Amino acid sequence: MKIAIIGAGNMGGAIARGLAKGTKINASDITVANPTDGKLDALKAFNPELNVTNSNQAAIDNVDAIVLAVKPWLIKSVLEDIRIDIKKQMIVSVASGITFADYCNILGESATIFRVIPNTAISLLESTTLIASHNASKEQEQLLLDLFNEMGLAMKIPESQMTAATALTSCGIAYVLKYIHAAVEAGVEMGIYPKDAQKMVAQSVKGAAELLLQNDTHPAIEIDKVTTPGGITIKGLNELEHAGFSSAIIRAMKASR
Numbered sequence: 001m002k003i004a005i006i007g008a009g010n011m012g013g014a015i016a017r018g019l020a021k022g023t024k025i026n027a028s029d030i031t032v033a034n035p036t037d038g039k040l041d042a043l044k045a046f047n048p049e050l051n052v053t054n055s056n057q058a059a060i061d062n063v064d065a066i067v068l069a070v071k072p073w074l075i076k077s078v079l080e081d082i083r084i085d086i087k088k089q090m091i092v093s094v095a096s097g098i099t100f101a102d103y104c105n106i107l108g109e110s111a112t113i114f115r116v117i118p119n120t121a122i123s124l125l126e127s128t129t130l131i132a133s134h135n136a137s138k139e140q141e142q143l144l145l146d147l148f149n150e151m152g153l154a155m156k157i158p159e160s161q162m163t164a165a166t167a168l169t170s171c172g173i174a175y176v177l178k179y180i181h182a183a184v185e186a187g188v189e190m191g192i193y194p195k196d197a198q199k200m201v202a203q204s205v206k207g208a209a210e211l212l213l214q215n216d217t218h219p220a221i222e223i224d225k226v227t228t229p230g231g232i233t234i235k236g237l238n239e240l241e242h243a244g245f246s247s248a249i250i251r252a253m254k255a256s257r
């Protein structure tokens, strides 16, 4: 399979690196297009087998899939400037907020389109990647899941859930970081060096997430395991709730839709 990535920024660059590291596509079958050279040079330095170009049209000639990784407001003009073979080439868009209806207005109803929303952890192959499809076969859907599962955890969802799920994953990563930042501040106030505090909190968050992901358990069950009646954890948990912790998280997620 040959793939073109249009836009070599945060997302396009991370996807190119992730695909090149993965087992599903040869780096030599990936072409990345960008108008300026700096990010393309960095990709070449990362893996000399990657193909790079300043021409979007040259990148997409003879590929099976075209990944659109430019800012959402550039999608229309980028698509209008290239000739896509809609019968043979599928579109994989990472642009937030551009719907299947928007793409069909430009490309026609018969286009095969994926909307893919990774989060910034994709640069470490730890993304939560949301995938919705339009006119795709089961094989094409599985292919996309396989590709992005090599860069973290990929989940297929209906387009109707894209906005809400993006709040949980793309915006949600910022809320988790906000928790980490606040917890580090607490550690510093209690006399722990910031670098040590950050490692302690970040690994605790990672461990908490792994408990849920690896054991397929429920947060309340894991909380119960560390909550002794009359103990220190329940005191802290109740302080969080008096301050409106759960409510604040729910409101933040809903505000991000």
Ligand SMILES: NC(=O)c1ccc[n+]([C@@H]2O[C@H](COP(=O)([O-])OP(=O)(O)OC[C@H]3O[C@@H](n4cnc5c(N)ncnc54)[C@H](OP(=O)(O)O)[C@@H]3O)[C@@H](O)[C@H]2O)c1
Pocket: 006, 007, 008, 009, 010, 011, 012, 033, 034, 035, 036, 039, 056, 069, 070, 071, 072, 074, 078, 094, 095, 096, 117, 118, 119, 120, 170
């Ligand atoms: N960042 C995230 O967390 C995140 C998460 C999910 C989805 N997304 C989506 O990913 C897309 C890209 O975001 P990003 O953060 O990667 O942006 P970015 O870092 O600004 O990357 C965009 C890239 O597109 C290039 N570009 C501009 N005009 C172009 C054109 N006409 N043809 C080809 N390439 C062009 C830019 O090149 P120059 O810089 O050289 O101009 C830049 O390298 C957006 O649509 C965003 O909604 C981002």
